[in-house]
Amino acid sequence: MKEAIKNNKKIIIIGVFIIVLLLIGITYAYLRTTLEGQKEYVIRAGTLD
Structure with missing residues (x-):
């Protein structure tokens, strides 16, 4: 679960960037x-002036 959250954070950070x-x-x-x-x-x- 922790690894999946880390991967999601990376994806979110890249998306926001x-x-x-x-x-x-x-x-x-x-x-x-x-x-x-x-x-x-x-x-x-x-030029008009």
Whole structure:
């Protein structure tokens, strides 16, 4: 039983680690696209003036 619990803990830790990495990747990509969009908007607004 103890060995099974240890194996489950490893699997859970790996799963949580993967989920965290995915969340970081998604937020990073989202922030990058929004920041790039804002930069383009600012550049366009600057050229209009």
